[in-house]
Amino acid sequence: MARAHTDETRFVGTLSGLLKEMRPWQWYKQSVLLLGLVFSRSLFDPVAAANVILGIVAFCAIAGTTYIGNDILDIEDDRNHPRKKHRPIASGQVPIAVAVSFAFLLFVGGLAVSWSLGPLFLLVVCTYLVQNTLYSLVLKDIVIVDVMVIAVGFVLRAIAGVVAIDVYLSPWLVVCTFLGALMLALGKRRHEMVVSDDPAASRATLAEYTEETLDQLLVVVLAALLVSYSLYTFFRGNPWMMSTLPFAFFAAFRYHFLAHTRDVGGDPKFLLGDRPFLANLAVWGLLVVAVRYEIPVRLLEVIA
Structure with a gap:
């Protein structure tokens, strides 16, 4: 009985950790996709609004994939950080193997939703993935470039919001x-x-x-x-x-x-x-x- 309770507690803790790894408190960043909807005067178009919502879901999934990937790559640095050492992967709450499997599911789901919005939207999402991968592997360690790459990630979100509803992209x-x-x-x-x-x-x-x-x-x-x-x-x-x-x-x-x-x-x-x-x-x-x-x-x- 005690062992079953321990396993259940560990399972719940892992699920909670995976949710935290998706950073739901960071999902507000995907609101950038709404800019194209508002400024193109498509806010009250139900089809356009539905497409942008799907785009936000896709970016939340893909962002979750990148967050998990970053936390795996940065596990040693995070353990030396006063706040990041409490993250589920760095603290050991979520095993790396489980995190990798969950990231793969998010990756596939995000790409599937992106494809449903069209090849161009999928291209923007793939560019976002490449940008995040390069950031995690190399660019985060280059002064000034690190913050510029982060800003480019938001630009890609804004472009994705425009592509999702097929309107003019304003410079x-x-x-x-x-x-x-x-x-x-x-x-x-x-x-x-x-x-x-x-x-x-x-x-x-x-x-x-x-x-x-x-x-x-x-x-x-x-x-x-x-x-x-x-x-x-x-x-x-x-x-x-x-x-x-x-x-x-x-x-x-x-x-x-x-x-x-x-x-x-x-x-x-x-x-x-x-x-x-x-x-x-x-x-x-x-x-x-x-x-x-x-x-x-x-x-x-x-x-x-």
Whole structure:
């Protein structure tokens, strides 16, 4: 009886560990796929919305595969990290053989869903996989390249969202997504350097970065992001879009403030727990939808 209870406990612990390895708290990153849906004015198209949801499911599965692969490759480094040493694979909660088998199932499932959305979507997903593999094997140890590759991963997500619904890919979407993701990646590196007693032991590139350098890069990227978004609003042909600029500036400035005062840079999801940021994001999103779907123009026509 005691042995059966022990086996059941181990089984439940392994399942719990596999779920943690999929990083469900990181699934918010797949929301980038929604950008194409919103800005292409396809938000209320049920077919387009269904395709994007399937795309998000595919990326969650593929991302789970890469997370497990990274944790297996980084098992020794993670054991030296103050937070990552508690991850299921690094702590021994999930055996490596079980993790590999589960990653394979996620891989097959993710590719199957991707194929259902078309060959081009599958190509984007495969590119994302190659990019993550190169990052895990080589690129994560090259200073500056490491954060740029992370940003490219978000760009691929944005492209996937556009491909899933077969609409025009705006260069502004690519540029703003890249700069926004790069800003978050730099903030994460800065956080890792600040909280770790021996940064180089947990991540090789942290031996080459300095806190001052990361702060300077963060400011440069933040400025470039705001300029790019401003230019986007200027050249979209709809003057109402410029009304979203104060909210974009507040979001960027708020992140910079919190990254330096409350250490949210380590995981941007903590931004969603900041009420001013969340309120600003909600109003910004509603305003973007209102402008892109020409609600102010229609209201003026009704009033006139």
